[in-house]
Amino acid sequence: MTVGAGPQAVIPPKPVRPPSGLAVAGISLRAWRRFWLVLGIVVALTLPLFAGSFTTFQLTQAAIYAIAILGLNLLTGFNGQFSLGHSAFYAIGAYTAAIMMDQWEIAYYWTLPAAGLICLVVGFLFGLPALRLEGLYLALATFALAVATPQILKFSPLEEWTGGVQGIFILKPDAPPGLPLDQDQWLYYFTLAVTAVLFVCARSLVRSRTGRAIMAIRDNPIAARSMGINTALYKSLTFGVSALYTGVAGALGAIVVQFVAPDSFTFLLAVTFLVGLVIGGVGSIPGSLAGGLFVLFLPNLAEQISKGLAWGVYGVILILLIYVMPSGAAGLVRLVTMRLAKPSG
C-alpha cells in the first residue's frame, strides 16, 4: 500500500488545454477567451453601481477569498504541496493590517505590501521544514499550524498587540476626495484592482521559466531534480509566494470587515479555502475566482433553502457539484469547450 503517496496521487493530472486552431461557432477559442475576459471586466466594473451596498460588500469579500484561494492554488495546484493551514497566513495578514492601522495609524494601503512581505518570509520559513513531509504528513503539519493560530493569537503575553480574545476594531477607509463613491464602493474597486494585479502576476509566474520549474516539481520531483531544478529552493519559495497571496487577502479582509479576532481564523477558514480551490478548479487561475464567489454565496443559498438544515443542504450541494464537475468549474468549462469545438477553417 502506498502511504503518504506523492504529489502525483494528490493532484489530478493537469488537464489538456484545448489545442489552438479549434473554434466554437466559427469563432476561435482565443477570441472567445478575450470576449469572456472583456465581458467579465465590464460586469465587474459596473456591478457596484447597480447593486446595493451589502451586495457590493459581499462581492468585495468574494474577491478577497479568490485571492486567498489563488494563493493556495499556486501551492497545491501548481506545485503539488498540500496545505490545510492557509488560515494561518490569512490571520497573519489580517493582524498585520489591523495592528499597523490601530497602533501606528498607518494608511490602509501600506498594510498590504507589509502583510505580503511578512507572510512571504513566514511562508518561506515554514516551507523549509515542510520539505521533508509529503502528502498526508504535510497536511497534518499545516493543519497543526491552522489549529495553533487562534491559540497563539489569544496568548496573553501578546495581548498588548493582538487585543487578546476581543480582537481589534479598525476604521473603514474613505474614498479619496473627489471620487463620487461611498466607502463600500471604494473598497470594492480597491480590492478589485489588487485582485487584478495579483491574478496577472500569478498568470505570468506560472507561464515563466520559474513556473515551469514549479510545475515540473509537481509532475515528477525526481525528474525535475535531475534536470537541475533546485527543488528545495523552489518548493520553499512557492510556499512563500502562496503565503504572500493569502496574507494580502487577509489584510484586505481585515480592512473590509473592520475587525479581527482570533476565532475568525480557525481551521474552518482553511477548509473554506480548500473547498473553493476544488470547486473552482485545482490548477486553474480563473477557477480561483469562481471558487471565491462560490464559497461566499453558497452558504447563503443553503440557508435560504432550509434554515434548520442549512449545513446539510450545503453538504448535499457540495457532493452534487463534485458529481457534476469532478475537476471543478474550470474543468467543466474545459469539457464543454472541447465538446463544442471543431477545427477551424
Next chain:
Amino acid sequence: MDAYTILQQAISGVATGGIYASVALAVVMIYRAIDHFNFAQGEMAMFSTYIAWSLMHAGLPYWWAFILTLAISFLGGVLIERVIFRPIHDAPVLSHVVVFIGLLAIFNSAAGFIWDYTIKPFPSPFASGGLFGSTLISLHKAGMIAVTLVVLGLVYAFFRFTEVGLAMRAAAQNPESARLVGVRVEWMTALGWGMAAAIGAVAGMMIAHDVYLEPNMMIGVLLYGFAGAIVGGVDSPGGAVFGGFLVGIIENLVGLVPFVGSELKLTVALVLIVGVLMVRPSGIFGTRVVRRV
C-alpha cells in the same frame, strides 16, 4: 511540582489517550480500506452514538443497544460507500476530500436537526468510581482503554487470521492483482467502510460519557485521532493506538510546563507531533514508501 502530580497527569493522559486511540484506530481502518483519510469519520461516529442514545431511550439495555448500533453503523458505512463513493472512485483525491467535508456537514446538521443541539448525558456501561479505589483513573476510563485494546486485538486477528481479512489487505495493496485472483475488490472496500463505521461507533459510545453527547462532540477528538494515527504510522492499527495514547500523554504533560500552561497546550502538542514526523516521516510504526521512478 512533585512526582505524584506528574504521575497523575501521565495516567490521566493515558485515559484521554484511550479516546484518541479508539478514534485513531477507526481512522486507520478506513485508510487501509480506501487509501484516504475520512474527514467525516468523527461525525459518522457522533451520529451512531445518537442512534445508540435513541435505542437506549426506547428502553433497550446498554449492551443490546451497543450491539444494535454496531450493526446499524456497519450497514450505514457500507451504504455510504456503495451510494456516494462508488460513482466517484476515479475522481482526484482533493475531490474526495470535499465530499468528506460535505458528508461532515450533512451528518452534523442532520444530528442537530433530529436530536437538537442540547447537550445530553450518555451512560457508561462501567460502574462509577476509581479503579481499585484509587483516584488516578476512573473505572469508566479504565474500561474504555480495555475496550479499545479488545477492539485492536479483534482487528488484528481479523486481518491476520481470516480469509476475508487477507482479501481486504490484498484489495487495498494491489487491487488489480487481487481482482485477478478472484477477490471482489469493490465489496472489500465497502466492507472496510462498514468496519470503520462500526469501530467509530464504539469510539463514539465510549467517548460520549466523558465529553457528553452533542453534534460537535467529535470535532476536537477527531483532530487528535488523526494526529495519533499519523504519529503512530498511518497503515498500522497497533501504531495508531500507540500514537493515540502518546498524543494524550504529551498533551497532558505539556499542560504542566510553566509559562506554556493550558493556553498553548494544543500548540505545543502539535509542534511535538510535527517534530516526531521530522525525524520519522512515515510515523513511528509506519512502513516507508518506496516509489518507483
